[in-house]
Amino acid sequence: MNGMLDAGRTLATETGEKITVERLYGSGGQGEVYRVRTPHGPRALKWYYPQLAETLQRRILESLIDRRWSDDRFLWPQAIVTDPHSKQPGFGYLMDVRPSRFHDLPALFRRDKAVSATTLRTLVTVALHIVEAYRTLHSKGIAYRDINWGNIFFDPATGDVLVCDNDNAVVEGETTTVAGTMDFMAPELVRGDRGARPGIQTDLHSLAVLLFLLLMNHHPFEGARALRIRCMDEAAKRRLFGTDPVFIYDPDDTSNRPDPGEQTTVVETWNVLPQILRSLFIKTFTVGLREPSRRVRETQWRDALSKVLDAVTVCGGCGKQNLAEPGGPPPDCWSCGRRVELPVRLRITVRRGGFSTTRDITLAPQARVYAHHLVDDPDRHDFTAVVGEVTEHARQRGRFGLTNRTDRAWTMRRPDGSAQAVPPGRTVGLKPGLLLELGGGAEAVFYD
Structure with a gap:
């Protein structure tokens, strides 16, 4: 299988249940994921790379498993798995298998055929479900620490979501080895400000970045300044996302406006986005950059997205769905330009x-x-x-x-x-x- 574990290899949980490796699903930054056979049916196993199979990571897993939290929106760790026949230390954890109806968010940007029929209503539904899932996690005092578009999967037919890679989530205030993915990290973490630590407040910034990418198909800080960067290396990213972040639609700073010739998608989508959502993005990516306590909360996103979802209407001319301002006037159709009759x-x-x-x-x-x-x-x-x-x-x-x-x-x-x-x-x-x-x-x- 060209992975760390061979097919047919027998592993064991801490309670002695035998686990048989079947095949490799894929690999990521922390380890490899396998399909395995257990006494309770098929499961997925994440097996850590040797250099990451540390005591701290194991303690985090034990804490998450002890909570015995069951929520169908999360592939939550269920049991720690080891190899009793190996002389080398190593471990992983069991979780449910991700159903095939769920696809990764980047599939939207790749324009994969499987998600090509995703509607505006479904996109807003996905955003709403993402917000509610993280609200539930945060309400239990748990910070995810690494919200990014690689950890969320969605059903293009229903808008249901599934949060994966939950092994980095920890109780607020506890230490973890993961700070986040730079494109999504709060500026104070990117800069390495004294006393700045990943937590629920930094999750709120990452959540807003994720929502912007989902609805706008663009990063909130990648405007004209990004186009002038010749090499998007780590130093450039630190300036763009940490040292000097400027929201592309900051009302008081136009230096990073998107280029209308090169970045047409975000210009067009921002122009048709309801004001109720634009206002929340502006708040969290302006004052929220300087004052983390004033970042938009999950309930604010939830209420706004719910209202926008209830205001979705269809153009009588071309049949396309349109996002209207809740309680506001009829919009001009984004597709054919006709005024939509409410x-x-x-x-x-x-x-x-x-x-x-x-x-x-x-x-x-x-x-x-x-x-x-x-x-x-x-x-x-x-x-x-x-x-x-x-x-x-x-x-x-x-x-x-x-x-x-x-x-x-x-x-x-x-x-x-x-x-x-x-x-x-x-x-x-x-x-x-x-x-x-x-x-x-x-x-x-x-x-x-």
Whole structure:
């Protein structure tokens, strides 16, 4: 297999379970990953290079495994594996096998055929799931330390994500051997500022870089200055990302604006990005560079991405999806340039204990209302929990309504005060002014 471990080799977990090596998956900066056979079925094994199989790394793994954390968005370490027949020290760890439906983020930039059908809605969904995954990790007091586009895999059909290489995550404040990947590292880490250590605050910078790359297909600091660099060596990267980082759309410093002739993609994508997201990028890549405590938090990204996702609409001229400013005017289509006609929208109000929150959903064809729309502070957006769905009339083409996909009736109230039940499976027309009582303290009204 041309790897450190031969096919058929027998290894063992610390509890004595036998592990049989089947084949090499691939290699990375820290070690090699193999498919192995275990008493509980196939698993993946990451085996460290000898020079990296250190006591500190083993302690980090033991700490992560002891947490016994189960989250389907993470390939979490499950057990330490050693070779009882070898005289050379070495170890690795077991994790679940990555399902084939997940692809790496760089596949988007390589324009791989497998991800070519990824839509704008799916990209925003991927960004939202990434933010929520790291929010969950951080809420447990764990810093990932090396957020970059090589550690995230996504399903181009659903937007589901999978976080890999979790063996570098440590409890906030603990020591680790990994500081990050320079392109994604916070400037204070790149510079090596006194007292600067990888942690949750530096993760927030890396997360913002990852989101920018995902949505803009470009690095936030690689503008005109990067084009003037003849050799992008380590010294050049330190200047670009650490010593003198300038956001390409810093409103007060235009020295690093992207070149409109050479860097057309980021110019075009930034121009159609909703202002709610542009404002967050500007904040985290300007004041956030100087004051780490003011970097955009995961909940801010989550709320903004969720609103943008609910505002996705389709151009009636060319059929392309467009990102609209939540609650704002109709955008010009990024593809054909026509003004996009906004359909009827739904404003959901959720009341809990004297407080209320509102959400606006653009009711484009096939748009859906989900269970997370009916709670004021969702921990996780679940796009399988459908509450309502925009459907087309079976006999009248072009006429749409909102179909009840729950197992209980809604109550529809007309402007004149009359009411009517909307049982499961029945549809209510998208008429401005109609009010729906959805249950659980949630109600919604249709509006233009």
